[in-house]
Amino acid sequence: MERKVMIQKINARMLHWAEAYMDRIYGPRKRSVFRELPSVIVEIGAGTGANFPYYAPGTRVIAVEPSVPMHAPLKANAHQWKIDLDIRTMMGEEMDLETGSIEAVVGTLVLCSVEDPRRVLSEVLRILQRGGSYIFLEHIAAPPGSRLRGMQNLLQRPWSWITEGCQLNRNTHALLQNAGFHKVDMDCFMLQSSLLPVTPHIFGRAVK
Ligand SMILES: C[S@@+](CC[C@H](N)C(=O)[O-])C[C@H]1O[C@@H](n2cnc3c(N)ncnc32)[C@H](O)[C@@H]1O
Numbered sequence: 001m002e003r004k005v006m007i008q009k010i011n012a013r014m015l016h017w018a019e020a021y022m023d024r025i026y027g028p029r030k031r032s033v034f035r036e037l038p039s040v041i042v043e044i045g046a047g048t049g050a051n052f053p054y055y056a057p058g059t060r061v062i063a064v065e066p067s068v069p070m071h072a073p074l075k076a077n078a079h080q081w082k083i084d085l086d087i088r089t090m091m092g093e094e095m096d097l098e099t100g101s102i103e104a105v106v107g108t109l110v111l112c113s114v115e116d117p118r119r120v121l122s123e124v125l126r127i128l129q130r131g132g133s134y135i136f137l138e139h140i141a142a143p144p145g146s147r148l149r150g151m152q153n154l155l156q157r158p159w160s161w162i163t164e165g166c167q168l169n170r171n172t173h174a175l176l177q178n179a180g181f182h183k184v185d186m187d188c189f190m191l192q193s194s195l196l197p198v199t200p201h202i203f204g205r206a207v208k
Contacts, residue, residue, distance in 0.1 A: 005069070011164055012069035016048040023053070025191060026108070026137060029203050030054040033135060038103040042127065044092040044120065045110030046070070049077030049085075057082035062102075064088050064095060067164075092120040097127045104128075108137040111172045113165055121179035128208040135205050136176065139191075139198040141169040152197050159197065168197050181206040 034054035043051060046063035047070050055061065061083050063074060071087055078085035090096060092107075093116050105124050111117045124134050142148035152168040159168050177184055186204030193199055 007162070007164055008067045009069045012048060012067065012073060015050070015070070016073040019048065019050045022050050025193060027054075029137065030108075033205075034106070037106070037135070040103065042095075042097065042102050042105045044105065044107040044124070045113060046074060046087075047109075048073035049081075049083070051106060051108060052077045052081040052083045055081070055083060058084065060084040060086065062086045062088060062097070064090060064092050066091050091115075092123060094119075095123050095127060099126050100129050102127045102129065103132045105132070105134045106136075107134065109139065111136070111138050111175065112167050112170055113163070115165070117170065117172065117175050118179070121175060125180055125208055130208055132208050133205050134181070134208075136186075137203045138172045138201065139168075140172045140188075140200050140202055142200050148196065148200070155197050173202050176202075176204075176206055179206070181208060183207045 030051060031054055034051060035056055037055060037059065039058065040060045042062045042064060044064045046061070046065045063085060065071065065074060065087060066089055068089065074087060075085060088096065092114055105128060111120065114120045128134065142152055149169065156168050160166055173186065173188065176186065184204065184206040186202045188202050191199045191201050
């Protein structure tokens with residue numbers, strides 16, 4: 001089996017397996033926002049559907065997910081949580097969605113993994129209606145010069161190799177601030193987790 005497909009399959013299993021843990025660490029924040037989203041949303045890098053429990057039942061989710069091994073657990077979660085699922089096997093950098101057609105886009109733990117986060121954010125801006133929201137939850141780079149940033153820099157290559165390109169030291173907060181949204185609100189927090197290199201996080205909303 002090709003290495004890429006093998007890693008994709010392993011990651012799909014790991015992510016599916018980690019859903020209960022992610023619910024413990026991210027659930028309260030997601031619950032506070034996701035239930036109020038409109039009836040049609042786009043989710044970039046939907047993975048195995050870890051966000052589906054928090055959407056209102058009946059929500060139509062256009063799931064942008066290029067990794068095919070994620071699709072089976074994605075469908076299973078959609079069935080379990082009564083999500084009307086529309087999977088698009090494409091990259092967030094180039095979405096086959098109409099300009100100005102979407103009221104809300106969600107992305108969780110995804111800007112760390114995409115090849116070109118600036119292009120993804122410019123696509124998000126393109127497909128959003130004026131006044132539409134991008135809701136995000138991301139792990140980010142620790143402050144430059146900190147011990148944690150040193151650790152992230154050191155672990156970056158092996159981490160990226162086993163996680164299909166996840167960048168531990170990406171300045172996603174700055175990318176969001178500079179992407180061209182009308183307004184960006186974000187809460188920066190340190191996750192209570194033993195996975196030290198991914199403790200700095202942001203959770204927020206960017207409005208077009
Ligand atoms: C760490 S997982 C997060 C999955 C899910 N959002 C969650 O919170 O559990 C990152 C996901 O982004 C997807 N991904 C990677 N590159 C992508 C891209 N360029 N466009 C869209 N999705 C991408 C991966 O296939 C994977 O499903």
